[in-house]
Amino acid sequence: MRNAKLLERPIPKGKSEVSLSAFAFMFSEMVQYTKTTPSPADSLSVWESRLHKIGYRVGTRVLELTVYRSKDKDTRETDLIRFLTFIQQNVWKTLFGKQADGLVKVAADKDQPNDVYLITDSDPLVCHFVCNPPEYKNLSSSAFVAGILAGILDGAEFPAEVTAHNKSTEGGSTSRETVYEIEFKSHVLQRNERLSK
Amino acid sequence: MSNKANIFCLWIINKSGGLVYNRDFVGSKALDVNSLLKTAGMFHGLHAISRQFSSNPSECSGIQVIDAESFKFFCFESQSGIKFLCSTEPSFHSASAFLDAVYRLYSDYVLKNPFYVVDQFGIGQPIRVERFDQKLDILVKDWNP
Numbered sequence: 001m002r003n004a005k006l007l008e009r010p011i012p013k014g015k016s017e018v019s020l021s022a023f024a025f026m027f028s029e030m031v032q033y034t035k036t037t038p039s040p041a042d043s044l045s046v047w048e049s050r051l052h053k054i055g056y057r058v059g060t061r062v063l064e065l066t067v068y069r070s071k072d073k074d075t076r077e078t079d080l081i082r083f084l085t086f087i088q089q090n091v092w093k094t095l096f097g098k099q100a101d102g103l104v105k106v107a108a109d110k111d112q113p114n115d116v117y118l119i120t121d122s123d124p125l126v127c128h129f130v131c132n133p134p135e136y137k138n139l140s141s142s143a144f145v146a147g148i149l150a151g152i153l154d155g156a157e158f159p160a161e162v163t164a165h166n167k168s169t170e171g172g173s174t175s176r177e178t179v180y181e182i183e184f185k186s187h188v189l190q191r192n193e194r195l196s197k
Numbered sequence: 198m199s200n201k202a203n204i205f206c207l208w209i210i211n212k213s214g215g216l217v218y219n220r221d222f223v224g225s226k227a228l229d230v231n232s233l234l235k236t237a238g239m240f241h242g243l244h245a246i247s248r249q250f251s252s253n254p255s256e257c258s259g260i261q262v263i264d265a266e267s268f269k270f271f272c273f274e275s276q277s278g279i280k281f282l283c284s285t286e287p288s289f290h291s292a293s294a295f296l297d298a299v300y301r302l303y304s305d306y307v308l309k310n311p312f313y314v315v316d317q318f319g320i321g322q323p324i325r326v327e328r329f330d331q332k333l334d335i336l337v338k339d340w341n342p
Binding site: 028141 | 305306308309310311312325326327328329
């Protein structure tokens with residue numbers, strides 16, 4: 001009977017904070033779990049894609065919650081840049097308590113036909129305590145956050161492929177900076193161009 | 198006078214008595230690995246036996262300080278049975294603040310690391326976490342002027 005009352009309560013306003021240690025232990029279990037379930041991951045990309053999938057489910061819900069709590073919840077954002085800025089500022093603030101460090105657009109060139117957008121985070125909170133051993137040097141646990149971003153973008157009708165790149169795994173530097181590379185599907189970019197004219 | 202605290206080395210022993218981490222900060226001639234493991238096991242046994250010397254063994258904490266002429270040896274046992282040992286300069290008062298900080302680093306960067314296995318097939322695993330080493334270096338730099 002107590003559970004029914006729980007569902008009738010209004011959504012709590014404002015920030016709710018969770019202990020970083022509690023989350024870190026859960027994330028540590030998540031990383032170990034995705035390695036072996038449903039079958040032992042035979043490559044790093046399979047491992048990362050499992051973390052990505054879990055993040056996707058979080059992303060769709062985070063989008064609803066953040067929009068509901070934001071100031072203009074009655075209008076839907078249709079402009080690409082404004083929505084990315086919304087992610088960089090509001091969503092990051094909801095999730096990690098601070099804004100993401102940068103939002104950059106990489107113009108299309110001969111290697112990539114479409115523009116690519118990058119969101120940088122100098123020290124992702126999610127993998128604060130994770131340190132890759134030499135045999136899994138290139139595993140990027142921020143694939144979880146990339147999944148969150150993919151879920152948010154899909155939910156807002158801006159489908160894209162999001163991947164996480166760690167500076168620390170490539171090139172051997174000790175910086176923990178992570179870059180989330182967002183590659184929108186072509187129809188999204190075309191639609192955006194059409195609407196902005 | 199200046200707080201010339203010099204920390205010579207740090208050992209971490211798990212609750213079954215196996216040495217899981219040893220680090221030397223002053224470049225002294227360390228024992229080889231097997232001797233280190235044996236010595237750590239011996240200390241673990243002595244620590245347990247030393248409780249019996251007290252008039253009330255259940256309230257005794259075991260060896261905490263070993264005072265010698267050229268060094269002082271501190272032992273901190275956590276609630277979970279992990280022992281943090283360090284040897285320091287003889288004029289050092291108390292290493293409890295230092296060992297507390299090491300315990301905090303251990304519970305952060307070792308226990309929350311998904312790649313560290315505490316216990317595999319009943320055998321304690323050595324700590325090989327790069328970030329823990331780096332953070333420990335920074336901590337010891339603060340304590341070793």
